[in-house]
Amino acid sequence: MHVLLVEDEPAIADTLVYALKTERFEVDHALTGGAALTAFGEKAYDIVILDIGLPDMTGLDVCRKLREISPVPVLFLTARDGVVDRILGLELGGDDYVTKPFSPREIVARIRAILRRAAPYVTPAKPVAATPAATAVPSDTTFHHDTAAMRIHCHGTALDLTAHEYKLMLVFLKNPNRVLTRDQLLDHAWADPGAVTDRTIDAHIKTIRAKLKAAQAGAEDFIQTRRGLGYLYAP
Numbered sequence: 318m319h320v321l322l323v324e325d326e327p328a329i330a331d332t333l334v335y336a337l338k339t340e341r342f343e344v345d346h347a348l349t350g351g352a353a354l355t356a357f358g359e360k361a362y363d364i365v366i367l368d369i370g371l372p373d374m375t376g377l378d379v380c381r382k383l384r385e386i387s388p389v390p391v392l393f394l395t396a397r398d399g400v401v402d403r404i405l406g407l408e409l410g411g412d413d414y415v416t417k418p419f420s421p422r423e424i425v426a427r428i429r430a431i432l433r434r435a436a437p438y439v440t441p442a443k444p445v446a447a448t449p450a451a452t453a454v455p456s457d458t459t460f461h462h463d464t465a466a467m468r469i470h471c472h473g474t475a476l477d478l479t480a481h482e483y484k485l486m487l488v489f490l491k492n493p494n495r496v497l498t499r500d501q502l503l504d505h506a507w508a509d510p511g512a513v514t515d516r517t518i519d520a521h522i523k524t525i526r527a528k529l530k531a532a533q534a535g536a537e538d539f540i541q542t543r544r545g546l547g548y549l550y551a552p
């Protein structure tokens with residue numbers, strides 16, 4: 318597993334690099350947002366650990382730029398009083414955050430949890446756990462899942478989805494005609510479901526619908542609301 322650590326404080330970075338290497342992760346360390354984006358362009362990473370307070374730009378800006386090109390999992394490192402940063406980070410498509418000061422062990426545990434959740438999406442052969450009748454995403458005439466590029470196409474057009482939207486779409490595509498509760502959706506698309514609310518799901522569904530509508534320029538409602546129950550993908 319390749320980790321890109323973006324952290325400008327040497328003491329924190331050194332401790333983390335050591336802890337991650339001990340756990341057999343391969344780690345590259347970037348001191349600035351610019352260096353991180355350059356590194357990301359040159360190599361495939363499985364996860365990015367991103368400090369929010371960087372010298373050249375904020376970690377939020379880095380995440381925004383990453384999201385334009387990749388759904389790679391992002392774990393934010395935030396200051397103790399950075400509540401707004403944490404919320405913004407998750408809204409921007411971050412998967413989880415850890416508040417400073419933290420123990421390296423906590424970071425390793427969070428990374429493992431994020432990668433565990435990401436695994437079913439990266440490896441289509443593995444069905445989504447705890448959701449019955451989950452199968453690999455079928456590529457029908459409407460949707461096509463490019464597993465290598467981690468992109469979903471609708472009527473041949475690649476959808477420009479955030480990481481969470483992408484994960485939500487995969488859960489839907491793998492479970493056609495099945496009502497999925499908000500809890501189930503949270504569970505499969507977020508690394509730390511406790512950090513988000515039902516309204517977050519609703520907001521993401523809204524943006525997914527808008528993107529689907531734009532992609533197919535039609536009026537079909539692929540994702541239906543089942544009031545009081547959840548959502549259903551009707552192919």
Ligand code: CA
Pocket residue numbers: 324325326368369370371
């Ligand atoms: Ca910093």
